[in-house]
Amino acid sequence: MISYILKRILLMIPTLFGIMLITFIITQFVPGGPVEQLINQLKHSSQVTGEASAGVQGLYRGATGLDETHIQELKVLYGFDKSPVDRFILMMKRYLTFDFGESYYHHQPVIDLVISKLPVSISLGLWTFFLTYSICIPLGIAKAVRDGSSFDVVTSTLILVGYAIPGFLLGLALLVLLGGGSFWDIFPLRGLVSDNWHHLNWYQKILDYLWHITLPVLAMTIGSLAVMTLLTKNSFIEEIRKQYVLTARVKGLSDSAVLYKHIFRNAMIPLITGFPAAFLGAFFTGSLLIETIFSLDGLGLLSYESILKRDYPVVLSTLYLFTLLGLIAKLLTDLSYVFIDPRIQFESVQQ
Numbered sequence: 001m002i003s004y005i006l007k008r009i010l011l012m013i014p015t016l017f018g019i020m021l022i023t024f025i026i027t028q029f030v031p032g033g034p035v036e037q038l039i040n041q042l043k044h045s046s047q048v049t050g051e052a053s054a055g056v057q058g059l060y061r062g063a064t065g066l067d068e069t070h071i072q073e074l075k076v077l078y079g080f081d082k083s084p085v086d087r088f089i090l091m092m093k094r095y096l097t098f099d100f101g102e103s104y105y106h107h108q109p110v111i112d113l114v115i116s117k118l119p120v121s122i123s124l125g126l127w128t129f130f131l132t133y134s135i136c137i138p139l140g141i142a143k144a145v146r147d148g149s150s151f152d153v154v155t156s157t158l159i160l161v162g163y164a165i166p167g168f169l170l171g172l173a174l175l176v177l178l179g180g181g182s183f184w185d186i187f188p189l190r191g192l193v194s195d196n197w198h199h200l201n202w203y204q205k206i207l208d209y210l211w212h213i214t215l216p217v218l219a220m221t222i223g224s225l226a227v228m229t230l231l232t233k234n235s236f237i238e239e240i241r242k243q244y245v246l247t248a249r250v251k252g253l254s255d256s257a258v259l260y261k262h263i264f265r266n267a268m269i270p271l272i273t274g275f276p277a278a279f280l281g282a283f284f285t286g287s288l289l290i291e292t293i294f295s296l297d298g299l300g301l302l303s304y305e306s307i308l309k310r311d312y313p314v315v316l317s318t319l320y321l322f323t324l325l326g327l328i329a330k331l332l333t334d335l336s337y338v339f340i341d342p343r344i345q346f347e348s349v350q351q
Contacts, residue, residue: 001338005331005335008331008334009331012324012327012328012331015323015327016320016323016324016327017092019319019323020091020092020095020316020319020320020323021088023315023316023319024084024088024091024316027310027312027315027316028084030310032310033080033310033312034078034080034104034105034309034310034311034312035074035075035078035080037309037310038074078104091316095317095320098111100313100317100320100321101313101317102313103306103311103313103314104309104310104311104312104313104314105305105306105309105311105314106311106314110313110314110317110318111317113302113314114299114302114314114317114318114321117297117298117299117301117302118298118299119192119298120192120291120296120297120298120299121298121299121300123192123209123213123217124213124216124217124220124287124290124291124296124298127213127217127221128217128220128221128224129278129279131217131221132221132224132225132228133228133278135221135225135229136225136228136229136231136232137228137232137268137271139155139159139225139229139232140228140229140230140231140232140233140235140236141232141233141236141259141264142155143155143156143229143232143233144232144233144234144235144236144237144240145236145259147233147237155229156230159225159226159229159230160226162222162223162225162226163223163225163226163227165222165223166223167219167220167222167223167287167289167290168219168289168290168293170218170219170222170223171215171216171219171289171290171293171294172293174187174215174218174219175189175215175293175294178215179215187211187212187214187215188211188212189294189295190294190295190296191212191294191295191296192209192212192213192296193205193208193209193212194208194212197209215294216290216291216293216294216296219290219293220287220290228271231270231271232267232271235267235268235270235271236263236267238267239263239266239267240263244262245258245262245263248262269337272336273333273336273337274333275336277326277329277330277332277333280325280326280328280329280332287300288300288301288303288304299318302314302318303315303318306318
């Protein structure tokens with residue numbers, strides 16, 4: 001097992017390096033980099049405003065515009081005075097020590113910027129994760145036991161309809177129906193908490209938080225139910241049809257004992273092994289459309305804005321961090337197979 005883990009960790013290095021290299025190369029060919037965007041802003045405005053103006057206020061010279069010296073100062077400011085190879089090597093050296101630099105646009109450390117957006121993404125991701133699994137597993141078991149019944153047909157129809165509705169469209173519908181649009185004013189329209197949240201006592205804070213998070217989580221969860229529910233159902237049906245189940249019933253075991261003492265453990269293997277990746281992914285789930293609809297400032301909106309504004313430190317560092325976590329989650333998923341089912345051996349996996 002130790003040798004397998006070491007090999008997987010060593011394989012992470014070229015995988016991570018290759019992903020970062022390809023992304024870095026792509027950014028070199030994307031028109032309108034940070035220097036070009038700022039030059040264009042300076043040329044079309046007599047006064048630079050906004051967060052992106054910090055550190056460049058003295059470069060603009062009114063009607064004289066920008067000369068080559070000022071353009072060179074901007075390149076030095078953003079580090080574009082070095083060759084792409086040097087910039088990539090320097091970037092990877094910093095990333096190995098988790099030094100992600102400073103955002104071009106927000107002018108604050110990238111890691112602080114990501115941490116400030118995490119409460120929204122963690123709230124959306126974790127609630128969606130827990131609700132999806134807590135609903136899909138019992139529902140999938142019930143559908144497997146009642147395969148072909150009216151209950152199975154009705155629930156399949158409902159979850160497939162929910163799956164077919166885009167999350168952002170469902171979010172808009174929920175806002176119109178329950179957010180004071182044209183019908184009932186039950187839930188708030190924006191934000192993760194109320195403006196007076198800090199002045200509330202502890203139980204009022206909890207209720208206020210749950211009040212705000214209900215609609216966005218509902219919009220994200222409904223579309224996620226179909227895949228997990230049908231996966232659970234099919235996994236249990238496959239186990240129910242195996243010979244050991246018939247043998248257990250012949251021995252006189254009740255249906256409940258057969259289901260939860262024999263079938264459950266084997267049928268849950270493909271579901272439980274997906275927990276590590278799903279759980280880690282829940283911490284960094286970012287849904288741009290859901291965050292935009294419900295005015296939530298999370299990682300989805302940050303990533304979208306960073307791409308538009310060519311904020312390369314944010315784009316590349318978050319890609320590095322999420323790719324690393326994804327590789328770790330994949331390793332944990334493989335390890336969980338052995339912990340859950342000792343019959344699986346790494347030697348056979350490597351072959």
